[in-house]
Amino acid sequence: MTTLTGTQARTLTGYVLRLLEYPRWFIGREVDFTDCRFAGRYQLGETQCAHCRFGPACRWLNLHRDEPTAATPLPELVDALQTAATYLRTESPSTSCHPRRCDCDTCLWLHEAGAFLRAQRHKT
Ligand SMILES: [Zn+2]
Numbered sequence: 001m002t003t004l005t006g007t008q009a010r011t012l013t014g015y016v017l018r019l020l021e022y023p024r025w026f027i028g029r030e031v032d033f034t035d036c037r038f039a040g041r042y043q044l045g046e047t048q049c050a051h052c053r054f055g056p057a058c059r060w061l062n063l064h065r066d067e068p069t070a071a072t073p074l075p076e077l078v079d080a081l082q083t084a085a086t087y088l089r090t091e092s093p094s095t096s097c098h099p100r101r102c103d104c105d106t107c108l109w110l111h112e113a114g115a116f117l118r119a120q121r122h123k124t
Helices: 006-010 010-032 047-051 055-063 074-091 106-121
Strands: none
Touching: 010 055, 010 074, 010 106, 047 055, 047 074, 074 106
């Protein structure tokens, strides 16, 4: 895990980078490539990938395989965050049945990421 310096953590980019650490870990842990004949490399347009139960998670991981840095453009980071939040909220098999009021790590993360994304939208 990357440790951010104090300066970076106080910038918007540093904040988003920190927020992205959780879904990278979570999605990476959730996807199981044991039976994947592409060894976890998402194939765009491949029916098998489109119908795979790990499809959306695998796609996200492949898009964001390289760990983002402070040099990654902010819109790109926000976009990655948005996709991860949507995935965790609606598509992840392990988070689909949480109660409305739940204080597990995932729900707390979704709450924080959601608040940040809403604030971003109001700025543009
Ligand atoms: Zn929860």
